[in-house]
């Protein structure tokens with residue numbers, strides 16, 4: 001019997017996942033707009049037999065009022081995801097491409113079209129990370145005074161995905177004869193208008209692009225809010241998530257897998273991929289030293305900026321960085337259990353201001369594992385074999401350096417344990433991920449022609 | 451003194467510009483979704499030292515009611531232009547990429563972003579063919595019951611371009627320090643919000659992508675209506691146009707160049723590039739035979755479909771193809787002088803139905819030159835040296851075959867005459883076209899920071 005295998009994605013934050021990565025000598029400082037950097041990274045990921053590379057996205061500049069901290073962050077100028085992956089599709093053969101795009105701010109016809117185009121360009125390697133966009137400084141770029149409220153954003157997301165799927169099905173799989181002799185190019189009876197008219201969108205269709213090689217791109221969802229989980233259960237085939245303990249990750253895994261039945265779906269149709277940011281050393285000491293070095297690169301103004309959420313009314317720049325905060329506030333109300341954990345830790349361990357911001361800024365809320373290839377593989381195996389993960393979204397702290405280390409040191413360890421592939425199994429991303437190619441809804445229902 | 455040189459673009463209609471190209475053995479039958487085909491074509495154009503490759507675009511399926519003719523046309527499923535060119539940017543080094551996109555149906559922030567991304571990915575080789583979209587079967591894909599009227603489409607286009615230019619200028623050219631030692635990544639004083647609020651768009655900005663290598667992509671306009679010419683005069687740096695006689699082309703050239711002064715622009719800031727579809731033979735006979743072969747591939751239903759506009763109330767399928775039409779109608783009213791020419795020709799030369807539709811369908815309204823490399827070069831030279839063209843939009847009737855012939859046979863002839871480059875002069879498309887890199891409007895005006 002063939003052993004269940006880990007699914008691995010590489011999370012490509014331009015200079016690396018760590019907030020100060022761009023100051024590290026192992027990073028490429030202008031990588032947000034450096035295509036040669038991305039080519040190198042994608043080829044490294046492909047050499048490591050990763051299923052996919054992933055880019056996060058926000059259609060706007062995230063400025064939060066503190067110009068000093070703002071001027072020191074490396075993520076302010078970067079390629080648009082679908083164009084970036086289109087470029088990389090031409091210089092790679094196996095790796096899948098997950099592009100983030102917003103159902104709140106993009107247009108469904110244009111989005112369906114660009115992802116279908118990417119799937120054709122890459123011969124079946126496209127995936128769409130569906131986000132509803134909650135970041136600041138976006139709505140104004142699209143003529144709105146504020147974001148729509150979360151409930152309607154998610155309602156719109158469901159409708160958006162339905163429309164996109166309908167457009168991707170415009171042509172049946174066998175619509176094209178392309179017979180030069182008879183002069184028949186395609187069969188119009190196998191072309192279907194969508195004629196969608198819903199609460200948020202009115203879209204006639206059909207799409208001017210035949211069905212993507214994968215049927216449609218792999219649908220990904222990222223995040224763990226209640227409506228986010230429900231969206232994932234209804235439509236997603238992979239879910240990216242952020243947990244720092246096995247117990248939390250297990251609870252999440254059970255929860256989302258448990259939601260599938262109500263949509264007539266099976267547990268293996270949704271892959272759960274928690275994030276892991278591995279800091280790799282040949283010894284534990286080397287790994288710890290690497291981490292300490294990275295943490296020390298966080299400029300105080302960047303670090304203090306992450307503490308604002310806890311002390312919104314204080315001028316933190318006057319605080320002594322190497323003493324504990326003057327007081328520890330009550331955690332802000334709401335579902336943000338992470339704030340509880342952080343503030344409780346600060347209180348218990350009497351963390352200094354610097355230690356506290358390093359803890360927060362360095363991890364960005366994700367699971368950081370500092371260790372040897374063996375200990376990192378141990379932790380991944382533990383989560384994988386104990387109902388917490390179907391694989392991981394690997395977030396290299398510094399790019400390209402940390403991804404190369406992962407490929408050279410951790411991948412072979414996972415392979416030795418029989419946890420990871422030694423060659424790509426399929427040609428498309430779906431085939432590699434073990435996901436089925438969806439059936440065309442019109443072939444089934446036989447809806448009316450355009 | 452260095453001689454004035456021709457600018458050459460290759461018009462890449464998937465299987466070729468001729469309506470029946472896909473039935474020709476020299477074409478790639480599935481080329482609309484075949485990336486290997488486009489890679490081959492782009493590399494051929496680059497080998498020929500073309501300035502640019504160009505794709506036309508409509509965001510919708512052009513179905514006009516005749517299913518029989520519809521099923522026989524090869525242009526129904528094709529890549530989205532910007533993703534296509536992004537892919538090709540990674541496997542080419544010099545050629546420029548002109549992508550068509552609509553100011554009526556795209557969003558200005560997303561469009562500015564994707565073109566900026568393409569310009570960065572290609573290291574300065576992007577161009578935008580600005581169209582307002584008049585094709586049928588598009589508005590419904592974007593929730594509209596009909597196209598906006600032409601006047602407001604063009605008014606919107608002017609505003610759209612202004613917004614896009616403002617977004618491309620978000621970061622001044624020297625905004626990024628990226629100094630790992632000091633920890634300063636960029637200077638927020640050199641980042642500018644747009645805060646645009648106009649008749650059609652409200653866009654806050656800034657764009658989350660630094661200034662494109664070319665300042666902004668080369669702006670192209672295609673078409674010759676009155677408002678189209680005015681848009682070109684105000685903003686475009688190249689104009690694609692369709693004329694079949696030297697006199698018409700000269701009149702157009704004078705007209706658009708004459709409109710520039712009122713926008714404070716010089717004649718050399720707008721390149722006029724008429725279309726030419728060359729059918730190349732080593733002898734005139736060989737060329738004529740090639741053309742006859744292509745014309746014979748036009749299926750009668752496709753051909754008759756092009757005649758509908760003249761005989762809207764007749765069932766043309768009952769007509770004898772090899773006899774003249776039963777009657778010649780009066781040309782339809784309006785500014786369509788081409789209809790006059792066509793119907794007058796039909797009457798004078800007593801063309802058969804087949805001859806008439808071959809004349810119409812084969813050329814698609816563009817200038818077809820059937821001849822040897824020498825005679826084709828003669829005609830190009832004539833237009834170029836007599837105030838009709840700054841260069842040409844070469845429309846190979848069959849792809850990849852006709853482009854290879856052009857590169858192998860006509861380019862050397864143009865080079866021998868000193869009319870065309872023998873090596874690329876610059877690194878960016880602007881440099882090759884001899885167009886200036888625009889100054890950032892915020893560096894000049896010193897507008898307020900984000």
Ligand SMILES: Cc1cc2nc3c(=O)[nH]c(=O)nc-3n(C[C@H](O)[C@H](O)[C@H](O)COP(=O)(O)O)c2cc1C
Nearest residue numbers: 056057100131133134222223224225228240241242
């Ligand atoms: C690994 C990961 C990646 C994410 N990437 C993005 C992203 O690129 N863009 C985005 O707008 N949101 C992103 N999110 C955020 C979620 O989609 C979601 O908006 C967030 O978790 C807030 O949840 P809620 O909006 O459902 O309340 C990401 C979340 C995770 C866990």
Ligand SMILES: Cc1cc2nc3c(=O)[nH]c(=O)nc-3n(C[C@H](O)[C@H](O)[C@H](O)COP(=O)(O)O)c2cc1C
Nearest residue numbers: 506507550581583584672673674675678690691692
């Ligand atoms: C060479 C050439 C290419 C064109 N390409 C496109 C195109 O890709 N998409 C489009 O919508 N219109 C295209 N047009 C049409 C024009 O932009 C314009 O819409 C058309 O000439 C009708 O003019 P009007 O809308 O200004 O009246 C093209 C025209 C020419 C001459």
